[in-house]
Amino acid sequence: MSPMTDKLVLGKYIAGAIVVIFYQAIIAPRTRILGVEADMAVILTIWIALNHGLQTGVYFGFIMGFLTGVFNPLNLGWSCLLLSSCGLITGIIKNKLVVDPIPVRLLILLLVAFVYDFVYIFCTQMDLALGNITYTLSSSFFTALYSALVGALIYYIIKHKSVLRNLF
Amino acid sequence: MISSITRFIKNRQTMPVITVFCVCVILIALPQSVKVTIVSFFIDGIYYPLNRLDIFLTDIASARDRNVELNRKLMDFSIKSAQYIEDHNENIRLRRMLGFDIQLPFTLTPAEVIGIQPTLLSRSVIINAGYDEGITNMQPVITADGVVGKIIEVGASTSVVQLLIDYNCRISVVDQYTRAMGIVRWNGGKLLEMGDVPQESEVAVGDTIVCSGIGGIFPPSLVVGTVIFAQDSPGSLFKDIKVKPTVNFNSLEEVFVVTYDR
Numbered sequence: 001m002s003p004m005t006d007k008l009v010l011g012k013y014i015a016g017a018i019v020v021i022f023y024q025a026i027i028a029p030r031t032r033i034l035g036v037e038a039d040m041a042v043i044l045t046i047w048i049a050l051n052h053g054l055q056t057g058v059y060f061g062f063i064m065g066f067l068t069g070v071f072n073p074l075n076l077g078w079s080c081l082l083l084s085s086c087g088l089i090t091g092i093i094k095n096k097l098v099v100d101p102i103p104v105r106l107l108i109l110l111l112v113a114f115v116y117d118f119v120y121i122f123c124t125q126m127d128l129a130l131g132n133i134t135y136t137l138s139s140s141f142f143t144a145l146y147s148a149l150v151g152a153l154i155y156y157i158i159k160h161k162s163v164l165r166n167l168f
Numbered sequence: 169m170i171s172s173i174t175r176f177i178k179n180r181q182t183m184p185v186i187t188v189f190c191v192c193v194i195l196i197a198l199p200q201s202v203k204v205t206i207v208s209f210f211i212d213g214i215y216y217p218l219n220r221l222d223i224f225l226t227d228i229a230s231a232r233d234r235n236v237e238l239n240r241k242l243m244d245f246s247i248k249s250a251q252y253i254e255d256h257n258e259n260i261r262l263r264r265m266l267g268f269d270i271q272l273p274f275t276l277t278p279a280e281v282i283g284i285q286p287t288l289l290s291r292s293v294i295i296n297a298g299y300d301e302g303i304t305n306m307q308p309v310i311t312a313d314g315v316v317g318k319i320i321e322v323g324a325s326t327s328v329v330q331l332l333i334d335y336n337c338r339i340s341v342v343d344q345y346t347r348a349m350g351i352v353r354w355n356g357g358k359l360l361e362m363g364d365v366p367q368e369s370e371v372a373v374g375d376t377i378v379c380s381g382i383g384g385i386f387p388p389s390l391v392v393g394t395v396i397f398a399q400d401s402p403g404s405l406f407k408d409i410k411v412k413p414t415v416n417f418n419s420l421e422e423v424f425v426v427t428y429d430r
Contacts, residue, residue, distance in 0.1 A: 025218040029284065029418065035358075058185045062192065069195075070215065071283050072292065073207040074321065074328060077196030084188050128335040135356045 012052075013063060016044045020067050036142045038150035041068045042113045045083050046090045047151070050099050050108065054091025061087030075124045082123070086116050102155060109151045114144035204323035211294060211326060216282045223421055274387055276310075276424035277301055282326070284420070291334040291354070292317075293420060298325045301425075306385055308426040314391035314414035315339065315379060316423050327425075332360065332392070333417055341392050342380040346370045349380055352392055352411060360393060362409040369407060371398045377411050387426060 023040040031037065041064035049057025065080035072079070090112055099105055117140035122129045129136045195203070227234075279301075283294035297303050299322050309316040309329045317337060321328040330337050333354040341352045341362065348369035350362040365371055375395040381388030397410035 021214060021218065025215055026222050055185060058188050062188045065192070067210075070207045070210045071294075073203040073294070074200055074292070076203045076207065077192055077194070077198070080195055081189065081192035084192055088185065125335060132356055 012048060013060060016048065016060060017063060017067055019044065020064055024068065024071055033146065034142070036139065036146050038146045039113060039117065039143060040147075040150070041065065041079075041083060042086060042116055043109065043147050043151045043154065045086050046109050046112055047105075047154075049087045049090035050094055050105055053094060054088060057087025057091040058084045059087070061085070075120075078120060078123050082116055082120050086112050102152075105155075106148050106152055110144050110148040113147045114140050117143045200321050201323060204321050204326060204328060207294075208298075208323050208326040211283050216296070219282055274426050274428045277303065277427060279309075279327075279423055279425055281420045281423060291331040291337075291417070292320070293329050293331065295327050295329055295423060295425075296325065297425060298323045298327050300325055302427065303327050303425055308386045308390070309423050310390060310426060311415055311420070311423050313416070314393070315386060316415055316417075316420065318385055319425065329423070331417055332413055332415070339386055339392060340380045340382040341377045342388075343369070343371050343395070344376040344378050346372075346375065349382075350409070352377065358412075359396070360411040360413055362395070362411050363406060365407045365409055367400050367405065367407055371395060371407060371409055373398055387428075 020041050028037045028040070045057060045061040045064050048060045061083035062080050065083035066076070068083070069076035069079040090108060093099065093108060097104070099108065118129075118136065121136050121140065198206075277297055279295040279297035281293045282296045295309070303319060303322050305319055305322055307319045309318060315332055317329045317331040317334065319327050320330040332339065332352075335354060338351050338353045340349065342349045343365075346369055348365050348371050350365040352360050352362050355361050362371075362377060373395055375398075377392045377395060379386040379388055379390040379392060391414050393411040393413040395409060396412045397408070399408050401408040
């Protein structure tokens with residue numbers, strides 16, 4: 001990568017970190033719907049992985065996982081591992097499929113966010129996941145759905161803001 | 169086979185990615201207390217100021233309403249306080265007459281909530297008090313409204329509190345009116361379940377549920393919640409009872425860690 005591209009990717013890391021910190025601390029508690037929050041870390045990780053590929057997706061996922069894990073230190077490593085995996089899987093999908101149409105991107109976001117949330121609950125609270133499989137599945141689905149809707153909203157805003165569109 | 173492994177290792181993209189995953193595995197394997205210490209740096213430096221700003225803005229917006237509400241509560245408590253002193257003195261007299269020991273008092277260590285668990289199912293918060301303030305594992309955490317949870321991890325200046333609405337948290341409780349005993353736990357949704365209460369008991373909607381003191385973690389008589397659903401469960405030995413917690417877990421700001429004076 002050229003130095004210019006390096007700076008651009010670094011800028012995205014920093015911007016993503018600021019967005020996630022601000023979102024988790026201030027916005028997420030106020031935008032819960034029936035106890036469900038949109039997962040901004042997953043949205044950004046998948047978006048970055050779809051635009052920049054596997055390697056950047058993995059790095060970005062790790063950083064997002066660490067920042068998310070700070071809120072929940074007991075599961076710190078799991079959030080890093082699973083969000084890095086989200087970046088990896090999305091990067092692989094990007095290499096295999098045409099992912100430019102927005103509906104395809106949102107579908108990938110929905111699926112990956114659902115799998116991420118379900119596996120996260122499964123890894124960190126296995127008793128709960130096994131004892132309440134319906135509840136776990138439904139909560140994962142609604143979190144993924146909410147995330148996909150927020151992702152669509154972000155895309156809409158970016159599409160109508162040329163400055164932001166150039167940045168992303 | 170060997171050449172394909174060599175090619176995989178030599179791929180410029182592969183090694184950094186594998187390194188990232190190795191770091192993740194190391195983070196998973198670290199002891200919980202080390203994880204708490206690692207994140208406390210980020211919490212103190214980044215999240216705590218943001219959290220304070222958030223609370224400050226919320227406080228300003230709601231100051232007038234809170235003032236009215238607090239004045240009303242003060243009036244209520246002034247009246248109740250006079251009655252309480254009478255009852256307390258009478259209680260001491262009667263306990264002495266019956267030869268009961270006076271119950272052990274406890275002290276309260278104030279702390280602020282500086283991090284809130286973001287996920288739907290795992291329920292814990294981080295407070296700004298750790299073993300430097302004398303906090304140890306399994307100490308109860310309360311607010312003026314009632315029981316919040318218990319300490320499950322302690323760092324130098326921060327601790328993790330497992331909330332009452334965590335799947336793994338259970339408290340031995342008693343109905344304040346009927347003295348029926350049971351175990352309160354969260355099992356999804358907004359309410360708590362009070363289990364192990366026999367069908368014959370007369371627990372009713374509106375009853376206050378308090379800690380029984382059994383188990384040695386939570387002191388007796390701390391309020392846990394109010395019964396909002398109580399029904400006989402056909403084919404079961406126990407009643408189906410739902411309890412609404414008195415603490416609002418969505419707006420936890422200041423809490424107290426209970427330390428027994430021994």
